[in-house]
Amino acid sequence: MVFSRRLILVCVACAVWLSGCTVSKPRPSESQQPVAVTDSKKIKPDISPSAKRDYDRALASIRAKRYDQAKRILVKMTQAYPTLSGPYVNLGMIYHRTGRSDQAMEALNKAIEINPNRPDTYNQLGIVLRSAGQFKAARDAYERALHVDPNYLYAHLNLGILYDLYLRDASKALDHYERYQSLLPEQDQQVSKWVVDLKRRTQKSKKTKIAKKQQL
Numbered sequence: 001m002v003f004s005r006r007l008i009l010v011c012v013a014c015a016v017w018l019s020g021c022t023v024s025k026p027r028p029s030e031s032q033q034p035v036a037v038t039d040s041k042k043i044k045p046d047i048s049p050s051a052k053r054d055y056d057r058a059l060a061s062i063r064a065k066r067y068d069q070a071k072r073i074l075v076k077m078t079q080a081y082p083t084l085s086g087p088y089v090n091l092g093m094i095y096h097r098t099g100r101s102d103q104a105m106e107a108l109n110k111a112i113e114i115n116p117n118r119p120d121t122y123n124q125l126g127i128v129l130r131s132a133g134q135f136k137a138a139r140d141a142y143e144r145a146l147h148v149d150p151n152y153l154y155a156h157l158n159l160g161i162l163y164d165l166y167l168r169d170a171s172k173a174l175d176h177y178e179r180y181q182s183l184l185p186e187q188d189q190q191v192s193k194w195v196v197d198l199k200r201r202t203q204k205s206k207k208t209k210i211a212k213k214q215q216l
Contacts, residue, residue: 051081058090067094085115089124096128104128119145119152126158135166156180157191164194170202 054077061070071094077087088111095104108125111118126141139162145155160176163169177195181187 047081047084051077051084054080055086058087062090062094067098070094083114085111085118085121088114089118089121092121092124092128096124096131101128101132117148119149119155121145122148123152123155123158126155126162130158130162130166135162138162139167151183153180153183156183160191160194164198170198170205174198174202 054073058070058073058077061067061073071091074087074091074094077084078091081087088107092104092108092111095101095107105125105128108121108128111121112125115121122141122145126138126145129135129138129141139159142155142159142162145152146159149155156176157180160173160180163176164173174195177191177198181191181195
């Protein structure tokens with residue numbers, strides 16, 4: 001159970017568009033993130049057709065796990081279009097996937113500097129920080145995502161997992177798991193099992209503490 005929760009630390013869909021993204025299913029995992037499919041009509045109208053073509057190429061490369069190719073395209077985009085945050089977010093995810101945490105954090109912080117109003121960027125930063133063992137910093141990043149969008153379900157789920165497995169705060173873990181569930185069109189059955197398990201463990205812990213007090 002603990003192993004599966006660590007594996008399913010949830011990220012926003014892998015390939016993030018220039019100005020936003022949509023998600024096909026609300027259960028992507030950190031280790032196997034599906035690529036978002038976004039209607040091109042949702043891209044900002046002032047972004048040039050050439051930028052959209054470059055981005056499409058980068059997304060296709062990420063889908064195929066050709067990370068070096070995607071990185072080359074995205075780096076060129078950061079130089080040609082320095083006011084776009086999306087290329088930096090995707091670079092951060094690529095660096096994270098390829099084991100370069102410092103570069104991932106640098107790219108994500110740059111994305112935040114360009115556009116501080118994207119919850120997906122803070123969420124991805126939280127994942128990188130959690131992987132680096134910086135649990136309190138990861139919590140802060142997820143909470144910043146929720147400050148931007150209180151209904152950003154991925155940050156709620158990631159906070160639930162963080163409090164459950166790493167910060168050992170069952171009450172807060174339950175709060176975020178249940179908030180995540182409330183934002184879904186239908187219940188996530190895996191998380192429902194985690195909630196039941198966590199409630200059972202919490203009750204057992206309370207009974208154990210009461211029994212110890214009675215023995216004193």
